[in-house]
Amino acid sequence: xxxxxxxxxxxxxxxxxxxxxxxxxxxxxxxxxxxxxxxxxxxxxxxxxxxxxxxxxxxxxxxxxxxxxxxxxxxxxxxxxxxxxxxxxxxxxxxxxxxxxxxxxxxxxxxxxxxxxxxxxxxxxxxxxxxxxxxxxxxxxxxxxxxxxxxxxxxxxxxxxxxxxxxxxxxxxxxxxxxxxxxxxxxxxxxxxxxxxxxxxxxxxxxxxxxxxxxxxxxxxxxxxxxxxxxxxxxxxxxxxxxxxxxxxxxxxxxxxxxxxxxxxxxxxxxxxxxxxxxxxxxxxxxxxxxxxxxxxxxxxxxxxxxxxxxxxxxxxxxxxxxxxxxxxxxxxxxxxxxxxxxxxxxxxxxxxxxxxxxxxxxxxxxxxxxxxxxxxxxxxxxxxxxxxxxxxxxxxxxxxxxxxxxxxxxxxxxxxxxxxxxxxxxxxxxxxxxxxxxxxxxxxxxx
Amino acid sequence: xxxxxxxxxxxxxxxxxxxxxxxxxxxxxxxxxxxxxxxxxxxxxxxxxxxxxxxxxxxxxxxxxxxxxxxxxxxxxxxxxxxxxxxxxxxxxxxxxxxxxxxxxxxxxxxxxxxxxxxxxxxxxxxxxxxxxxxxxxxxxxxxxxxxxxxxxxxxxxxxxxxxxxxxxxxxxxxxxxxxxxxxxxxxxxxxxxxxxxxxxxxxxxxxxxxxxxxxxxxxxxxxxxxxxxxxxxxxxxxxxxxxxxxxxxxxxxxxxxxxxxxxxxxxxxxxxxxxxxxxxxxxxxxxxxxxxxxxxxxxxxxxxxxxxxxxxxxxxxxxxxxxxxxxxxxxxxxxxxxxxxxxxxxxxxxxxxxxxxxxxxxxxxxxxxxxxxxxxxxxxxxxxxxxxxxxxxxxxxxxxxxxxxxxxxxxxxxxxxxxxxxxxxxxxxxxxxxxxxxxxxxxxxxx
Numbered sequence: 001x002x003x004x005x006x007x008x009x010x011x012x013x014x015x016x017x018x019x020x021x022x023x024x025x026x027x028x029x030x031x032x033x034x035x036x037x038x039x040x041x042x043x044x045x046x047x048x049x050x051x052x053x054x055x056x057x058x059x060x061x062x063x064x065x066x067x068x069x070x071x072x073x074x075x076x077x078x079x080x081x082x083x084x085x086x087x088x089x090x091x092x093x094x095x096x097x098x099x100x101x102x103x104x105x106x107x108x109x110x111x112x113x114x115x116x117x118x119x120x121x122x123x124x125x126x127x128x129x130x131x132x133x134x135x136x137x138x139x140x141x142x143x144x145x146x147x148x149x150x151x152x153x154x155x156x157x158x159x160x161x162x163x164x165x166x167x168x169x170x171x172x173x174x175x176x177x178x179x180x181x182x183x184x185x186x187x188x189x190x191x192x193x194x195x196x197x198x199x200x201x202x203x204x205x206x207x208x209x210x211x212x213x214x215x216x217x218x219x220x221x222x223x224x225x226x227x228x229x230x231x232x233x234x235x236x237x238x239x240x241x242x243x244x245x246x247x248x249x250x251x252x253x254x255x256x257x258x259x260x261x262x263x264x265x266x267x268x269x270x271x272x273x274x275x276x277x278x279x280x281x282x283x284x285x286x287x288x289x290x291x292x293x294x295x296x297x298x299x300x301x302x303x304x305x306x307x308x309x310x311x312x313x314x315x316x317x318x319x320x321x322x323x324x325x326x327x328x329x330x331x332x333x334x335x336x337x338x339x340x341x342x343x344x345x346x347x348x349x350x351x352x353x354x355x356x357x358x359x360x361x362x363x364x365x366x367x368x369x370x371x372x373x374x375x376x377x378x379x380x381x382x383x384x385x386x387x388x389x390x391x392x393x394x395x396x397x398x399x400x401x402x403x404x405x406x407x408x409x410x411x412x413x414x415x416x417x418x419x420x421x422x423x424x425x426x427x428x429x430x431x432x433x434x435x436x437x438x439x440x441x442x443x444x445x446x447x448x
Numbered sequence: 449x450x451x452x453x454x455x456x457x458x459x460x461x462x463x464x465x466x467x468x469x470x471x472x473x474x475x476x477x478x479x480x481x482x483x484x485x486x487x488x489x490x491x492x493x494x495x496x497x498x499x500x501x502x503x504x505x506x507x508x509x510x511x512x513x514x515x516x517x518x519x520x521x522x523x524x525x526x527x528x529x530x531x532x533x534x535x536x537x538x539x540x541x542x543x544x545x546x547x548x549x550x551x552x553x554x555x556x557x558x559x560x561x562x563x564x565x566x567x568x569x570x571x572x573x574x575x576x577x578x579x580x581x582x583x584x585x586x587x588x589x590x591x592x593x594x595x596x597x598x599x600x601x602x603x604x605x606x607x608x609x610x611x612x613x614x615x616x617x618x619x620x621x622x623x624x625x626x627x628x629x630x631x632x633x634x635x636x637x638x639x640x641x642x643x644x645x646x647x648x649x650x651x652x653x654x655x656x657x658x659x660x661x662x663x664x665x666x667x668x669x670x671x672x673x674x675x676x677x678x679x680x681x682x683x684x685x686x687x688x689x690x691x692x693x694x695x696x697x698x699x700x701x702x703x704x705x706x707x708x709x710x711x712x713x714x715x716x717x718x719x720x721x722x723x724x725x726x727x728x729x730x731x732x733x734x735x736x737x738x739x740x741x742x743x744x745x746x747x748x749x750x751x752x753x754x755x756x757x758x759x760x761x762x763x764x765x766x767x768x769x770x771x772x773x774x775x776x777x778x779x780x781x782x783x784x785x786x787x788x789x790x791x792x793x794x795x796x797x798x799x800x801x802x803x804x805x806x807x808x809x810x811x812x813x814x815x816x817x818x819x820x821x822x823x824x825x826x827x828x829x830x831x832x833x834x835x836x837x838x839x840x841x842x843x844x845x846x847x848x849x850x851x852x853x854x855x856x857x858x859x860x861x862x863x864x865x866x867x868x869x870x871x872x873x874x875x876x877x878x879x880x881x882x883x884x885x886x887x888x889x890x891x892x893x894x895x896x
Binding site: 010012013017018037038039040056057084085086087088113114115116117118120137138139140141143144148149152153156159160163167170172173174175176177178179180181191192193194195196198200202209212213215216217218219224225227229231239240242249250251252353380381382401402404405406407408409410411412438439441443446447448 | 458460461465466485486487488504505532533534535536561562563564565566568585586587588589591592596597600601604607608611615618620621622623624625626627628629639640641642643644646648650657660661663664665666667672673675677679687688690697698699700801828829830849850852853854855856857858859860886887889891894895896
């Protein structure tokens with residue numbers, strides 16, 4: 001067997017374990033041995049010297065192999081490494097002013113767990129990259145780019161912050177079923193399933209369940225998937241998204257707006273504190289948000305649109321495009337649009353009262369022209385709910401399993417649903433929702 | 449209008465807000481006014497005195513209305529309250545040694561947000577209750593029982609503890625798609641969906657996705673729904689459950705067992721510390737768990753079964769019943785069964801090596817005869833994976849979207865999936881998995 005044939009032998013990890021992460025390799029370890037593990041993110045071959053960057057989840061380490069200082073076998077092995085190979089290197093740590101972290105590792109042993117068999121169709125080190133579809137087809141490899149790793153570390157912080165905030169405000173976490181018997185908000189955009197011998201649907205929101213749960217728990221939240229059979233191809237819609245759903249008893253939509261804006265600020269501040277490196281890498285400066293967020297009523301927005309000569313009637317929905325035309329000064333700020341027409345909000349949203357049934361106690365949280373969250377005071381009495389369901393042409397019988405609990409004292413309650421990916425778009429300034437989703441789903445994409 | 453007609457008038461919450469939770473009403477507030485809100489959990493009518501218990505999410509307060517001390521209208525209103533009504537009471541706090549919490553509230557004003565229209569088919573105050581189906585049909589009302597509220601507060605702690613533990617061990621939280629193109633573990637027990645114009649399935653586990661994500665993030669976890677079209681009717685299976693899924697790079701199943709047992713202990717200890725009241729109410733004494741959990745190899749269990757004259761062949765799966773026959777001394781303890789036959793574990797599970805391909809690096813975490821979690825070292829090289837998939841008769845082409853990332857250096861990795869509801873059964877000693885699930889789904893039940 002030639003020496004070079006032995007190089008590509010892949011080995012199991014066996015009893016070998018990492019002794020240090022990249023972030024732990026510093027000049028204090030000078031002349032000590034360390035075992036590092038990770039993947040090969042770059043190789044520079046200078047003939048008698050090889051520079052190999054090993055990347056683990058905390059960062060990079062430079063490995064420098066000199067022909068004079070290595071065994072021939074080891075130098076040979078290192079020479080044949082490819083980007084993306086999964087490896088362990090046992091080596092000696094050396095202080096080295098010229099190295100990226102002030103230290104480098106001189107290899108003594110290389111173990112290859114899994115060779116790279118192909119060359120990736122995109123550069124790992126670059127922020128901008130090729131078309132998203134090529135990348136999504138090889139998403140797990142794409143995710144090794146620092147750009148995306150930074151985004152998903154920020155996402156992790158956002159999730160932690162939202163949970164911490166809600167928990168400290170007395171909310172308990174619940175999980176409600178994703179396989180349901182009837183459409184929540186009436187018919188549109190549902191994925192049908194075969195449920196044993198019956199037809200069922202994927203939940204487009206935990207709305208009715210979280211409302212019911214205020215009866216026993218008062219304050220509940222759920223963070224989980226929602227499913228919408230969106231027929232459109234846009235950069236802000238997914239077929240499967242993560243929703244932060246919150247519901248609270250004995251309050252109205254004003255209390256909920258105050259809760260939501262505080263949650264947003266807590267989340268943004270947590271990211272600022274936790275993800276300094278990621279923000280620097282992404283070249284992002286997060287704003288200092290102030291309470292309260294500006295509020296504009298729907299009617300006020302419509303008036304402004306009329307002043308701007310836009311064609312819109314009171315009662316029409318506000319498209320992102322029309323808001324963009326209006327909001328050219330506020331493209332990067334959070335604000336609320338409140339008191340929407342009852343007719344374009346779901347049946348469970350409470351109106352502003354008997355004298356004002358055209359408008360409802362509702363809000364959208366916007367970021368520029370992007371809708372981040374929607375919330376409202378809900379109807380808590382059966383008769384009001386029945387009246388509205390009939391008005392919206394829903395089949396009341398199909399909701400019997402829900403309506404029956406309204407015979408047992410459902411408290412006044414209000415809440416919101418927030419699209420986690422939308423919030424991340426706002427925070428990371430990504431234009432395409434697919435970039436902030438690990439494995440996006442849309443009308444064209446079901447894999448990976 | 450008669451006085452009694454006005455009683456049942458339901459009102460909106462308007463600007464009225466709760467000033468104190470039940471837990472905040474104490475003798476320090478003697479002679480002060482307070483507004484409490486909640487639902488009526490009991491009423492005792494003593495003619496000239498009414499005792500009404502108002503329950504909020506922190507507990508109960510006794511309201512005492514004396515005919516002599518109330519307006520006629522207020523006394524009348526209170527007399528007509530029904531259990532479950534959702535109400536606010538403004539009243540004066542009085543120290544009262546005989547009252548449950550040493551204080552009671554003398555009402556000055558009652559506001560009814562939502563009357564109870566029916567009498568619930570079960571008693572709110574009792575621990576044992578009628579058949580589970582009657583209760584599930586009215587689940588939101590059933591959940592007002594202290595028994596269930598205690599269980600779901602414990603569940604909330606378990607979720608928080610698991611997340612805290614994993615986060616502190618360097619895991620980041622991910623969410624992977626629930627709508628997928630192919631079966632993870634080969635065909636069985638999947639719910640089909642209509643995905644636009646294609647067939648797709650609900651994910652029975654995030655297995656392949658979490659494995660892929662170790663390439664970029666090394667340590668990942670997901671807590672989310674899994675879907676299994678279980679055809680059986682048992683007390684330990686659900687069609688939709690919450691799985692705590694963990695995957696880690698550069699380790700094997702021994703490391704993962706150590707991680708898992710520490711996570712269980714951290715979770716149980718968190719519950720002991722956080723849920724003292726709930727544990728007392730449920731009359732539960734949680735064990736002091738010690739590291740490491742006992743480990744028995746599959747072969748060892750089979751030998752023991754042979755000694756006990758049970759009919760089993762090496763290679764057969766271990767049914768709960770057969771384990772029950774064996775484990776009569778360990779019905780309430782956690783332990784591992786390790787090194788299972790390769791043939792009864794999924795294709796991605798790594799064997800014990802070339803000399804021992806019959807056995808694999810796998811474990812089940814058991815609690816008595818209940819399987820809580822399953823884990824293993826995974827295969828990280830494409831050829832090994834292809835070999836096993838073909839052996840198990842899987843359509844390799846259908847997994848192309850997964851297999852292709854194995855050309856780019858997938859690290860050695862291992863992990864587990866843990867059924868949250870199963871863990872809660874073990875902790876709360878509930879025999880029926882439906883009791884520890886807010887809205888259970890099974891072959892017979894799709895609502896509420």
